[in-house]
Amino acid sequence: MKSNLTSLSDLNTLHDYDPNAMSVEQARAFIRQFLTPITGQETVPLHTAWQRTLASDVISPMHIPPHDYSAMDGYAVRAVDCVQGTETLKIIGSSYAGHMFEGSMAKGACVRIMTGALIPDDCDSVVMQEHVTVVGDIIMLNKSVRAGQNIRRAGEDIQQGALVLARGQTIRAAEMGVLASLGLSEVQVYRKLKVAIFSTGDELQQPGTSLLVGQIYDSNRFTLMGLLAGLGVEIIDLGNIQDDKAILKQAMLDAAQQADVIITSGGVSVGEADYIKQLLAEIGEVVFWKIAMKPGRPLAYGKINAGDKIGSSHFFGLPGNPVAVMVTFQQFVRDALLILTGQQPKPAFTLQARCTSPIKKIPGRTEFQRGVVSQTADGEWTVQTTGEQGSGILSSMSKANCFIVLPVALGDVAAGTMVEVQFI
Ligand code: AMP
Ligand code: MG
Numbered sequence: 001m002k003s004n005l006t007s008l009s010d011l012n013t014l015h016d017y018d019p020n021a022m023s024v025e026q027a028r029a030f031i032r033q034f035l036t037p038i039t040g041q042e043t044v045p046l047h048t049a050w051q052r053t054l055a056s057d058v059i060s061p062m063h064i065p066p067h068d069y070s071a072m073d074g075y076a077v078r079a080v081d082c083v084q085g086t087e088t089l090k091i092i093g094s095s096y097a098g099h100m101f102e103g104s105m106a107k108g109a110c111v112r113i114m115t116g117a118l119i120p121d122d123c124d125s126v127v128m129q130e131h132v133t134v135v136g137d138i139i140m141l142n143k144s145v146r147a148g149q150n151i152r153r154a155g156e157d158i159q160q161g162a163l164v165l166a167r168g169q170t171i172r173a174a175e176m177g178v179l180a181s182l183g184l185s186e187v188q189v190y191r192k193l194k195v196a197i198f199s200t201g202d203e204l205q206q207p208g209t210s211l212l213v214g215q216i217y218d219s220n221r222f223t224l225m226g227l228l229a230g231l232g233v234e235i236i237d238l239g240n241i242q243d244d245k246a247i248l249k250q251a252m253l254d255a256a257q258q259a260d261v262i263i264t265s266g267g268v269s270v271g272e273a274d275y276i277k278q279l280l281a282e283i284g285e286v287v288f289w290k291i292a293m294k295p296g297r298p299l300a301y302g303k304i305n306a307g308d309k310i311g312s313s314h315f316f317g318l319p320g321n322p323v324a325v326m327v328t329f330q331q332f333v334r335d336a337l338l339i340l341t342g343q344q345p346k347p348a349f350t351l352q353a354r355c356t357s358p359i360k361k362i363p364g365r366t367e368f369q370r371g372v373v374s375q376t377a378d379g380e381w382t383v384q385t386t387g388e389q390g391s392g393i394l395s396s397m398s399k400a401n402c403f404i405v406l407p408v409a410l411g412d413v414a415a416g417t418m419v420e421v422q423f424i
Contacts, residue, residue, distance in 0.1 A: 021290035021297060023408060024331060024366045030288060031301055031332060034314065037342040038260065040191035046179055049171045051232030052189040053342040058165040063155035064181050068119040070095070072150040075110040075132060075139055076123035085144030091137045095120055110139060119151055126150035158182070168342050170232075190342045193231075196259035196313075197224050198238035198251060200267035200276070201320060206240065219394060220265035220318075220325045227329050231337055233261075243267060245275045252279055256306030256313040260340060263333060266320030268300050276300060276317050284312060292365040292408060295324040295391035299332065314340070321391035327368045327403070330424070348422045350405070353381035359413040361406050370400035373421045383421050400424060 022030065041055040070076065076095065081087060089110040095101035097116035105111070105122035113119070113126060125145050132139040158164055164182065165175060171187065179187055204218040205211050218240050228235050236259050241251040248267070255262040267276045268289075277300060280286045284304035291297045300317030316333050318325045330348075338345040353373050361367055373383040386399040402421040406413065413419060 021292040021365070022288055024291060024293050027288060027291045027299075027301070028332060028335070031336050032339070034287065034303070035336055035339045037340055038190055038193060041188055042191050043186050043188050046176060046185050046187055049176060049179070049187045049189060050173070051230060052171050052187070052192070053232065054165055054167055054169045054171060054175075054187065055190045055342065056188045057163055057167050058179065058182070058184075058187075060158045060160055060162050060164045060182055062182065063160045064158040065152055065154055065156070067154050069152045070113045070115055070117050070119060070126045070150065071152045072126050072128045073114050074129040074150065075127045076101075076113040076120050077110045077125050077127055077145060078105065078107075078123060079125045079145050079147035081108055081110075082125070082127070082141055082145035085141050088138050088140045091134075091139060093120075124148060124151075168344060170338075170343055192234040193261060193337060193341045194236060194259040195228055195233045195261045195263060195337065196236040196238055196255035197221055197228070197263045198255065199240045199265050200243060200248065201240065202243045204240045204266075219322050220320070223322065223326055223394075223397075224263060224265070224329065227326065227334070228337075231334070232341065233337060243275070245279065248275050249279050249283065252276075252304055252315075253283060253306050256284075256304040256315075259313055261314045261316070261337060262304065263316045263318060263329075265318045265325050268298050268317040268319060280304065280315060280317070284315065291328075293327075293331070294365050294367045295319070295321060296328040296331070296368070297324075297365070299324075299328045301332075319391070322394040323370070323391045323397055326394075326397050330403075331368070350420050350422045351381055352418045353383040353421045355404065355413055355417050355419045356382050356384045356415060358415045359385060359404070359406065361410055361412055363409055363411050366408050367404075367406040368422075369404040369406065370396040371402045371404040371421055372400060373402045373423070381421075383419065397424075 077089060089108055091112055092109045093101045093103045094112040095117040096114050100118040101111045101120040105120055111120050124147050127145055131143040132141055164178060199218045199221045203215050205215045207217050225235060238251060238255055241248055277286060280302045284302055286302040289298055289300055291299050296319060302315045303312040304315050305312045318328050335345040359369060369389055370386040371383045372386060373381060375381055383404055386396040402423050405420045405422050
């Protein structure tokens with residue numbers, strides 16, 4: 001056979017290539033149809049709300065800032081007293097943040113004021129301290145004053161009654177601050193999505209124990225924990241399950257009993273006893289099985305019905321190979337979890353970059369090569385692969401800051417070609 005294959009892994013993947021496998025885009029759309037966001041809600045203390053999803057709109061109970069405040073250190077004045085910009089004014093008191101000026105303003109007077117301090121009644125402007133000369137309790141202006149200058153107006157950030165945050169919003173650091181600025185100590189969010197994870201494989205040992213010949217450490221469960229950690233979900237860690245049909249079945253049913261979503265790794269490839277596929281057909285439904293992507297096929301998506309539990313759980317059977325776990329999670333599972341949590345995930349951030357190294361690729365599947373993208377001194381984005389791209393080379397994920405996304409129809413990529421990179 002005449003071919004340009006250079007390695008055994010090329011041969012294997014070519015052999016493995018299945019024209020009936022679903023495309024990445026189709027698979028995403030397919031999963032999407034099955035995702036109905038959870039409806040349960042709870043009220044949580046604001047300090048625990050990070051990455052949770054707002055379950056109701058937040059309407060501002062007040063103006064932010066609540067009153068007019070000084071934006072500068074300087075002197076609060078009446079602009080009518082400062083028309084020339086050369087006037088002298090008498091300092092009659094002071095206003096500090098948290099300690100307002102209690103007296104009353106008079107013509108030709110001013111009040112020493114600090115950033116964040118309340119603007120005294122009858123003052124309408126603040127002169128920066130850099131724009132005056134101070135002699136005793138007299139200031140001489142060096143500059144004319146524009147009425148209203150250097151004042152943070154009540155409501156200039158948020159107006160009382162305004163929609164501040166909408167239902168479905170992820171509560172990130174900024175939202176935590178915004179909610180606190182409104183005086184709210186609690187927030188109404190959707191309940192946490194419960195996500196059960198387990199690994200499968202007789203060869204797996206847990207970190208911290210010693211390895212027998214032929215064993216490897218279970219890394220996938222830990223990558224998954226890391227991937228899930230920032231999503232505001234509850235992780236139910238079910239450990240490692242042996243490649244035994246009865247034990248697996250029980251594990252899948254237990255997981256479905258407790259969780260909204262089950263994510264497993266391993267045990268879905270054609271080469272090994274594909275119990276999971278059979279079990280899924282038995283206790284739920286297999287929605288699809290293969291995706292035309294590399295790494296990451298096969299990937300199973302289905303549902304599991306667990307006894308008396310209302311509704312079925314989503315099941316993602318990720319491949320066992322560690323890189324494939326991360327790629328499939330990021331391409332399919334992450335967004336699905338966010339949608340189930342009531343959010344509307346934004347598409348991954350991508351840009352076009354010049355690929356500085358050639359890449360071998362077989363048309364017929366989308367490839368997610370691990371890359372390092374950077375910007376040259378003259379502003380051009382360039383990317384190179386992290387090197388060896390086998391789906392067991394987990395260090396490639398650690399080195400990478402992006403995926404180089406090579407579309408289905410594309411073949412070999414010559415050095416210098418523009419490619420799409422997706423930031424991780
Ligand atoms: P499988 O999909 O079960 O055939 O696994 C594919 C490859 O991934 C095999 O080399 C497994 O040993 C490896 N693998 C499966 N599960 C894990 C895991 N949890 N951690 C690390 N490697 C794994
Ligand atoms: Mg296995």
